[in-house]
Amino acid sequence: MILTRVALGIGLLFVVSLVIFWATELLPGDLATQLLGQSATPETVAALRAQLGLNDPAPLRYWNWLTGALTGDFGMSMGNGRPISDLIAARLGNTVFLALYAAALSVPISLILGILAALWRNSFFDRAANAGALTAISFPEFFVAYILVLWLAQTGLFPSMVRINPTTGLAERLYMTFLPALTLTLVVTAHMMRMTRAAIINLMASPYIEMARLKGMSPLRVVLRHALPNALAPIINVIALNLAYLITGVVVVEVVFVYPGLGQLMVDAVSNRDIAVVQAVALIFAAAYVALNLIADVLSTITNPRLMHRR
Amino acid sequence: MTNFNTTGQGFAPISRRGVLKGAAAVGAAGLILPYGATAARAQTRGGTFRIGIGHGSTTDSLDPGLWDQLYVQTFAAARHNYLIEVDSDGQLKPEIAESWSSDDASTWVFTIRQGVTFHSGKTLTPDDVVASINHHRGEATTSAVKSLLAPTTDVRADGNTVVVTLEAPNADLPYLMTDYHIPVMPGIDGKIDVTSTDGCGGYIVESFEHGVQSTLNRNPNYWKSDRAWFDRIELLSILDPAARLNALITGEVHLIDQIDPATIGMLESRGVANILSIPGTGHYVFPMDSRVAPYNDNNVRLALKYAIDRQAMVDVILGGHGAVANDNPIGPANRYFHAEMEAKTYDPDKARYYLQQAGLTSLDVTLSAADAAFSGAVDAASMFSETARAAGINLTVDRVPNDGYWDNVWLNPNGNTPFCASYWGGRAVEDHMFTTAYASGAAWNESFWENARFNELLVAARSEVSEDNRRAMYQEMQQLVSFEGSTIIPMYTNYVMGVSKAVSTPERLSSNWNFDGFRCVERWSMA
Numbered sequence: 001m002i003l004t005r006v007a008l009g010i011g012l013l014f015v016v017s018l019v020i021f022w023a024t025e026l027l028p029g030d031l032a033t034q035l036l037g038q039s040a041t042p043e044t045v046a047a048l049r050a051q052l053g054l055n056d057p058a059p060l061r062y063w064n065w066l067t068g069a070l071t072g073d074f075g076m077s078m079g080n081g082r083p084i085s086d087l088i089a090a091r092l093g094n095t096v097f098l099a100l101y102a103a104a105l106s107v108p109i110s111l112i113l114g115i116l117a118a119l120w121r122n123s124f125f126d127r128a129a130n131a132g133a134l135t136a137i138s139f140p141e142f143f144v145a146y147i148l149v150l151w152l153a154q155t156g157l158f159p160s161m162v163r164i165n166p167t168t169g170l171a172e173r174l175y176m177t178f179l180p181a182l183t184l185t186l187v188v189t190a191h192m193m194r195m196t197r198a199a200i201i202n203l204m205a206s207p208y209i210e211m212a213r214l215k216g217m218s219p220l221r222v223v224l225r226h227a228l229p230n231a232l233a234p235i236i237n238v239i240a241l242n243l244a245y246l247i248t249g250v251v252v253v254e255v256v257f258v259y260p261g262l263g264q265l266m267v268d269a270v271s272n273r274d275i276a277v278v279q280a281v282a283l284i285f286a287a288a289y290v291a292l293n294l295i296a297d298v299l300s301t302i303t304n305p306r307l308m309h310r311r
Numbered sequence: 312m313t314n315f316n317t318t319g320q321g322f323a324p325i326s327r328r329g330v331l332k333g334a335a336a337v338g339a340a341g342l343i344l345p346y347g348a349t350a351a352r353a354q355t356r357g358g359t360f361r362i363g364i365g366h367g368s369t370t371d372s373l374d375p376g377l378w379d380q381l382y383v384q385t386f387a388a389a390r391h392n393y394l395i396e397v398d399s400d401g402q403l404k405p406e407i408a409e410s411w412s413s414d415d416a417s418t419w420v421f422t423i424r425q426g427v428t429f430h431s432g433k434t435l436t437p438d439d440v441v442a443s444i445n446h447h448r449g450e451a452t453t454s455a456v457k458s459l460l461a462p463t464t465d466v467r468a469d470g471n472t473v474v475v476t477l478e479a480p481n482a483d484l485p486y487l488m489t490d491y492h493i494p495v496m497p498g499i500d501g502k503i504d505v506t507s508t509d510g511c512g513g514y515i516v517e518s519f520e521h522g523v524q525s526t527l528n529r530n531p532n533y534w535k536s537d538r539a540w541f542d543r544i545e546l547l548s549i550l551d552p553a554a555r556l557n558a559l560i561t562g563e564v565h566l567i568d569q570i571d572p573a574t575i576g577m578l579e580s581r582g583v584a585n586i587l588s589i590p591g592t593g594h595y596v597f598p599m600d601s602r603v604a605p606y607n608d609n610n611v612r613l614a615l616k617y618a619i620d621r622q623a624m625v626d627v628i629l630g631g632h633g634a635v636a637n638d639n640p641i642g643p644a645n646r647y648f649h650a651e652m653e654a655k656t657y658d659p660d661k662a663r664y665y666l667q668q669a670g671l672t673s674l675d676v677t678l679s680a681a682d683a684a685f686s687g688a689v690d691a692a693s694m695f696s697e698t699a700r701a702a703g704i705n706l707t708v709d710r711v712p713n714d715g716y717w718d719n720v721w722l723n724p725n726g727n728t729p730f731c732a733s734y735w736g737g738r739a740v741e742d743h744m745f746t747t748a749y750a751s752g753a754a755w756n757e758s759f760w761e762n763a764r765f766n767e768l769l770v771a772a773r774s775e776v777s778e779d780n781r782r783a784m785y786q787e788m789q790q791l792v793s794f795e796g797s798t799i800i801p802m803y804t805n806y807v808m809g810v811s812k813a814v815s816t817p818e819r820l821s822s823n824w825n826f827d828g829f830r831c832v833e834r835w836s837m838a
Contacts, residue, residue, distance in 0.1 A: 041458070041754040048453045077370065082521075087369060090520070149557055160557040161549065165518070255551045258558075260523040265369055268522055271714060272370040 001308065002298060009290040016286040017069075017279070021062045024275050065279060074280040084280050087265070090166060092284065095261040098177055099246035102184035107239060110189045114196025114235075119223055121201060130197075133190035145183045145256040152179060161258040180257040184250060188242045195238040199231035233300035233307070240296035248285040358837035360541040360814065362826075363555045363564035367548030369522040374505035375492050376447055376454025381568055381825055382548055384491050386519070388829035389527050389544050390430070391494030391510035394421060394440065395485055397823045399834075401644070403485055407440065407495045407511070408473075416480035416774060421473045421488075427534050429497045430508075430515045437468035442498025444475070446505075456492045458754060459743070480774035482781075483740040491829065513539030513833045522548050540836035556809070559584050565811040568825060569686070572630020578809060588632045589806045591822045592642040592737025595628075595685045597678065597695070598757040600729035601797035605676070606758075610669035612797055615676070617665065618699040618706075620657040621801045627694065628687040632805040638793040640735060640744050642803045644822045647741050647785035652793060662702035672703065676730055679709045683716035684732035691801070692732060722757055733757055736824070741785045745769055749792055758797035765791045813838055 032048040049055055056064075068075050074084035113133070117126040136144065153160035162176050200223060203209060212222045251263030262281055269277035301307045367382035378384060394408040408421040427435040444466050447454035454460075465476040477484065496503040496510060508516040513533045519525035527544040547564060549555040552571055558564045560581055570578065575586055599606035599615070606612060621635040634643065637655055641648050666674060680692035689710055696706040711720050711728075720728045738744030747753060750769055751761045765788055772784040792798070806825040810816060815838040821828035827835070 044453055044455070044457060047451055051453065146553060153557065153561055156561070159563060160561045161547075161554060161563055163524070163547070163563070165520075165524075256554055258547065258549050258551070258554055260520065264522075268368040268370065272368055274370050277369070 001301075005294055005297060009294050012290055013283070013286055017066060017283055018062075020279050020282045020286075021058075021065070024278050025058055065276065069280070069283065075276050077274055077277055084277055087277065088262070088280060088284070091260055091262045091265050093166075094164070094259065095247055095250075095263070097173070098180060098184070098250065098259065098261060099243060101174070101177060101181040102188070102246050103239075103243055105181055106185040106189050106242070107192065109185065110192035111196055111235070113189070114193040115200065115223055115228070117193070117197045118200035118204070118227075119219055126197075129193065133193050136186040137188075137190035141183060141187055141250075141252045142256055144186050145179070145253055148179050148183055149256075162260075163258075164260075177257075177259070180250075180253050180259055183253050183257075184246060188245065192235070192238050192242055196231070196235050199234045200227045203227045203230055229303060232303040236299050236303070237296050240292045244289045244292045247288045354540050354815065354836040356540050356836070357542050358540075359543040359545060360566070360832065360835070360837075361545040361547065361564040362831070363547050363549040363558045363567045365550055365552065365555055365567070365569040367522050367550070371521040372505070373508060374453075375443075375494055375496070375503075376452060376456070376505075378492055379455065381829075382546065384824070384829045385826055385832065386525055386546055387491060387494055389512060389514040389546070389832040390508055390516055391496065391512045392427075393491075393494055394488045396830075397489050397821060397828055399817060399819045399821045399827065401821070401823060403489065407435065408488070411485050413484070416482045416484070416776070417477050419475045419477070419484050420469075421475070423471050423473060424534070425471065427511050428532055429511050430530060431497065433497050433509075435495065435497075435511055437471060437473045438501070439498040439503075440473045440495055441466050441468050442501050442503050443496050444473075444493060445501065446496075446503050447493060454492065456490055458747075459487060459490065479770075481742070482773065482776065483742050486740045487743065489823075491824070514544050524548065535833075538833045541832070544832050559809050559811060562811065562813075565814045566826070566831060567809045568807075570807050570809050572632065572807075575630070575807075582812075584809045584811050587806075587808050587810055587816065587820065589808075589820050589822055589825075590634065590642075590644060591804065591806050591824070592644045593804045593806075594636055594640060594642065594735055594737060594800050595688070595691070595802055595804065596640075596733045596735060596757075597692075597799040597801070598731065598733055599797045599799070600723045600759055601761070602759045603726075603729050605669070605671075605674065606729060606797060608669045609795055610665045611671070611674065612799075613794070614662040614665035614669065614674065614702065614704065615699070616655055616799055617658045617662040618702040618704050619695050619799060619801050620698045621655075622657075623698070624691055624694060624801050628691045629802060629804060632807045634803045634805075636800045636803045638796060638798065638800045639789050640737070640748065640792065640798070640800060641741055641785070641789050642737060644737075645741060647782050647789075649786040649789040652786075652790060655793075657698060659698075659702035662699075662704065666703060674704045675707070676704065677707045677709050678730050678732070679711050679720050679728040680732040681711045681713045681716045681720065683713035684721070685734040685804075688732040722755075723759075741788070742769070742773055745788060745792075749796070749798075760797040762791055762795060 032045045032054060065075060072085065074088070076082065077084050077087055113129045117129050120126055149160050152158045158179050159176055160179070162180065164173055164176055168176070204227060209222060209226055212226050249263070250261065251267055253259065254261045254264045262284065266278060266281040269281065362385065364382045364385065366380040371383050372378070375387065378387060392407050394406060395411070396404045396406040398404040407424050407427065409424045411419060411421045413419045421440070423435070423437045423440060429435060444460070446452065447456050447460050448463060448466070462478050462481065463475055464478050465474070467474055475484065494510060497507075508519065513530050513535065514527035515530050517526040517528050524545060524547045529539055529542050533539050547558075549558055549567070552569065555567045556570065556574055556578065559567045560578070560583060562583065570586065578584060579586065599612060601607055616638055625631065625633050625635055636642070637652055639649065639652065643650070666672065678692045678695065680688045682688050689708070692708040696708050699706040719725065720731050721733055723729050723731070735744075735748065738747060746769065748755050748757060749760060749765065750756060751766050768784050768788050772781055772788070775781045775784060808826065814835055816835050817827070821830065
């Protein structure tokens with residue numbers, strides 16, 4: 001069961017790699033013209049193109065790249081000749097750190113808010129939590145980020161930009177990246193919270209919940225012991241989706257807080273036609289999506305063994 | 312991405328008056344320019360100088376031939392020295408070359424300073440200089456200054472000198488040697504290592520991450536005693552304008568570039584930083600492909616030149632941080648600037664007159680623009696369209712993507728963008744500017760303009776030794792470009808930077824490039 005899933009995931013990644021390669025081929029111009037910019041003359045472009053190996057046919061370049069990637073070697077950045085694995089390693093670490101930080105803040109908050117909102121359905125608390133979360137998600141990320149900078153950075157509480165390097169300590173790192181993590185938390189909380197609330201409320205109408213109530217259980221115990229375990233499958237899926245978003249979709253937040261993550265690397269590489277980097281990063285993003293969805297599937301199956309058996 | 316013209320640029324003295332005029336213009340717009348207000352104090356050692364720069368990407372390179380924007384330029388100025396430096400008055404000043412001379416302007420002898428060491432400890436020799444120059448010469452080079460150094464037939468070390476031989480006399484060679492692409496780097500077997508940060512400048516690289524930041528510490532063995540005041544330099548790439556401004560306001564950085572004119576008032580009111588606005592030679596242009604109709608008729612070109620409101624563009628597009636240009640790529644900061652040329656003002660009647668001369672009653676043209684050409688290019692094109700209408704010219708603005716602008720639009724590669732927007736950083740010397748963008752057949756002659764008299768003068772002026780004759784020749788060339796050329800040049804731009812009050816700047820800043828000629832790292836100090 002799990003093995004089939006993994007095999008399907010790998011097959012999917014292969015298809016994705018083909019699509020990535022095909023899409024990057026469609027971009028106008030190439031790295032040589034892009035690197036030389038306005039100063040490109042036919043001779044210098046030709047010299048640089050030959051040096052970078054851009055004259056090989058597309059299928060050959062694809063094959064070379066794919067076989068390299070399988071052995072963990074993404075090749076050299078065409079832009080500055082450094083190994084892509086070096087370029088990506090530090091930034092992948094930063095991206096994962098920020099994603100985990102934001103997840104550590106947002107997942108407990110949204111679960112607790114969601115459970116409480118379900119518990120006190122239609123109360124003032126429920127409406128306020130919903131309105132607050134929806135307001136936060138409705139603003140564009142950069143706007144939320146600038147508001148936080150105005151309130152929390154210009155008053156001197158937190159730094160307006162993230163200056164970290166591999167030697168920065170954990171406490172310093174948590175302090176430096178608080179504002180981006182908070183921005184992301186505000187952006188992703190609504191989705192998870194509302195799914196938690198909806199999934200629980202959906203179950204509250206079931207006969208077995210009514211039975212539990214009739215037994216005289218406290219409402220909180222009914223929700224935590226009886227409703228939540230059965231509501232976990234959809235919640236886990238939404239959390240996985242949001243985690244994937246935190247890894248792949250935070251480029252705007254990275255730009256505002258000058259955070260050296262993968263998203264900015266990807267945007268840089270696209271505008272510079274550094275195809276090798278674009279492909280590597282896109283593949284990592286695709287792998288993150290596939291892996292997180294795989295984990296979500298496995299976890300929801302564990303929490304709900306009925307999913308193992310086809311009806 | 313950013314695209315700047317990638318070869319040397321204008322220095323030439325800017326007069327005190329020029330600076331004050333700039334100051335007055337800025338002041339008139341309700342802004343303050345406390346030029347020199349923070350200066351003229353004894354410089355102190357120490358401190359960490361942090362610079363936030365709106366450029367830089369992961370594809371930046373350590374290869375000097377590929378340098379193209381302010382981040383790599385400033386990074387280079389911190390760790391490298393050049394043969395010759397341009398001082399804040401625009402004069403040439405010995406750096407690694409102690410002195411230079413030539414009898415005939417064809418063979419140049421540079422005497423190399425003794426006792427200078429690289430950060431690695433290696434002693435600098437003339438062979439290193441030869442290797443550094445040769446990196447940009449020859450068939451296989453990918454350097455952006457290949458064409459600039461193409462007329463050099465030989466570069467060799469001779470004792471403690473370097474001898475450069477040219478195929479034709481060029482009195483401006485020492486100016487060309489100040490180009491930021493040609494730092495002195497250590498040579499190994501006649502080649503420089505383009506993956507190394509080793510140099511002989513005031514700061515030693517501790518770490519760097521392209522597109523993110525670089526950290527440098529003061530070089531304890533630096534041969535200049537009155538330079539490199541900071542203990543440590545941190546260069547940060549901050550692409551987002553709001554993030555850059557925030558970083559300056561919150562004190563995260565001391566110096567930023569590219570400030571949106573709209574936010575200057577807000578920054579001033581915070582009282583933590585000053586705005587410095589330095590007139591330079593950079594200019595914004597609208598080249599027309601002179602090979603195709605209707606631009607092959609000079610009357611049409613003149614009609615368009617009179618249909619543009621230059622002053623309004625300076626006010627709106629540059630926020631007053633610039634000056635009106637008269638279709639002249641040579642600016643007031645250049646040595647041979649032609650100040651007495653008849654100024655073209657916005658005059659719809661005159662534009663109509665030239666249209667009639669061309670046998671037309673109305674004219675339909677399309678101007679392709681993207682903000683990749685210069686910040687505000689699309690707005691400038693729209694303004695042009697409005698003012699041209701009064702002259703019977705129907706100018707349509709074709710807004711094109713930033714992405715791929717220099718490949719697909721500039722230089723009319725597909726034949727459908729004969730009229731577009733572009734930008735020049737200006738050039739060190741008149742010859743350099745004209746040879747790069749106006750000489751017949753030049754690779755970057757963006758208007759494909761050919762003028763026999765101009766080309767004749769261009770060659771003659773290079774070897775002319777009489778200062779007065781040279782001046783006359785360059786002024787005639789400016790006249791030709793302005794009134795017969797195929798490039799509309801509405802404005803010169805200033806370098807606008809925000810400087811924290813924690814940092815002290817010299818009384819006069821160089822007009823040769825931004826950031827005090829990239830030398831803020833070694834000329835400035837903590838207040």
